[in-house]
Amino acid sequence: MDASAATAQGVTLSDHLAAERTLLAWIRTGLALMGFGFVVARFGLFLQQLHVAQHASSVQPYGLSLWFGTALIGAGVVLNLFSGWHHFRLIRTMDQGHATRPHTTTLAVLTSMFLALVGIGMAIYLISVRDSVHSYSGTSDESFMAPSVSNRILNKRSNYSVDETLERLKQTLQRKGITIFAIVDHSGEAEKVGSKMRPTKLVVFGSPKAGTPLMLAAPGIAIDLPLKILISEEPGGNVWVSYNSPTYLQERHGLPQELLQNIAVVETLAAAVTE
Numbered sequence: 001m002d003a004s005a006a007t008a009q010g011v012t013l014s015d016h017l018a019a020e021r022t023l024l025a026w027i028r029t030g031l032a033l034m035g036f037g038f039v040v041a042r043f044g045l046f047l048q049q050l051h052v053a054q055h056a057s058s059v060q061p062y063g064l065s066l067w068f069g070t071a072l073i074g075a076g077v078v079l080n081l082f083s084g085w086h087h088f089r090l091i092r093t094m095d096q097g098h099a100t101r102p103h104t105t106t107l108a109v110l111t112s113m114f115l116a117l118v119g120i121g122m123a124i125y126l127i128s129v130r131d132s133v134h135s136y137s138g139t140s141d142e143s144f145m146a147p148s149v150s151n152r153i154l155n156k157r158s159n160y161s162v163d164e165t166l167e168r169l170k171q172t173l174q175r176k177g178i179t180i181f182a183i184v185d186h187s188g189e190a191e192k193v194g195s196k197m198r199p200t201k202l203v204v205f206g207s208p209k210a211g212t213p214l215m216l217a218a219p220g221i222a223i224d225l226p227l228k229i230l231i232s233e234e235p236g237g238n239v240w241v242s243y244n245s246p247t248y249l250q251e252r253h254g255l256p257q258e259l260l261q262n263i264a265v266v267e268t269l270a271a272a273v274t275e
Helices: 003-010 013-053 063-095 106-139 162-176 186-192 208-217 219-224 246-253 261-274
Strands: 153-158 179-185 200-206 227-233 239-244
Touching: 013 063, 063 106, 153 261, 162 179, 162 200, 162 227, 162 239, 162 261, 179 186, 186 200, 200 208, 208 219, 208 261, 219 246, 227 261, 239 246, 239 261, 246 261
Parallel strands: none
Antiparallel strands: 153 239, 179 200, 200 227, 227 239
């Protein structure tokens, strides 16, 4: 009996099953790499959304997470292809009765080294992102007022700049015959004392015809009159028109329902100047 025949006889079902188990193990590894790569690639988007949700003044770039994730997905694809090709060659060699070479650990070693390098790169990247965020939050001297989500202050996003929104509001008030008592340029006053503030302007306006019945019914409302509209720009560049909720003012001062319309005009004005 020659060597090849002996080898063919020596190949058993358990050998085929062992090779199949090895292939499945590599497939699981490849799938795990692709799944983890997808998570890493989406992690940058998650950080950006979190940054926006926290009203950060600028969105930090997180593009490296996309490259790390893509590299892991690519490694998973290559690993599955290579393991499939290697399994096919091994089975064909075994079926032909040829002697098989000793098992090599090259693929496992290369995979572990690749993952180690990617892990080190991700660790350095995350530390750099953390340091940059801390550095920004520690050095930023810009102040801004995030739009309130409570029912006491309502906010409408304007399609115009602060100055354009202010001008639209002034023109609307003039057309309606409503008196402008004051325009307070908070950002301009801050600049006079050497401080930096995003454009922020407060318009104080009203009408004795509408305000007097309110104060007669509930004298305490005088503290919230005349009505006010705040026009401000957040660091992201969005402009917001903010004002006290008429319903809140009614509940706060116990105004009768029939007088609510006297202060509800602020909602109409805000809608008119933002659209």
